[in-house]
Amino acid sequence: MYIFGKSPLRIPDDLRKQSLAVGSTENEIIAAFKILNFNVVPTIINETMMALHSGMVSSFYSPPIVAAAFQWFAAAPFMTDYPLAPVFGALVIGEQTWNRIPKEYHWNYPILSET
Numbered sequence: 822m823y824i825f826g827k828s829p830l831r832i833p834d835d836l837r838k839q840s841l842a843v844g845s846t847e848n849e850i851i852a853a854f855k856i857l858n859f860n861v862v863p864t865i866i867n868e869t870m871m872a873l874h875s876g877m878v879s880s881f882y883s884p885p886i887v888a889a890a891f892q893w894f895a896a897a898p899f900m901t902d903y904p905l906a907p908v909f910g911a912l913v914i915g916e917q918t919w920n921r922i923p924k925e926y927h928w929n930y931p932i933l934s935e936t
Contacts, residue, residue: 826880
């Protein structure tokens, strides 16, 4: 996870001058950013682009791949050079689908649960 902004974000005070989009349901994160004196704007993810273009927000945090997929980076092109937090993820597929993938592409991970 990185923070993106409409202007360079070199130190925390740079971000304090911007309005930071935070998921409207992420109450703990909203509270944490507020304790750190950041200008938090609860935002629905589907409305982030509109919020960036309207000036409602001028920064957001996201994995770079998400910022690219949603084209948010175009409205806030300055990415911090330090990560905010790691992002963990998983891909779950059914056994029938897994078996259609050629064996040469299989990893040597055990199946975690049988279906």
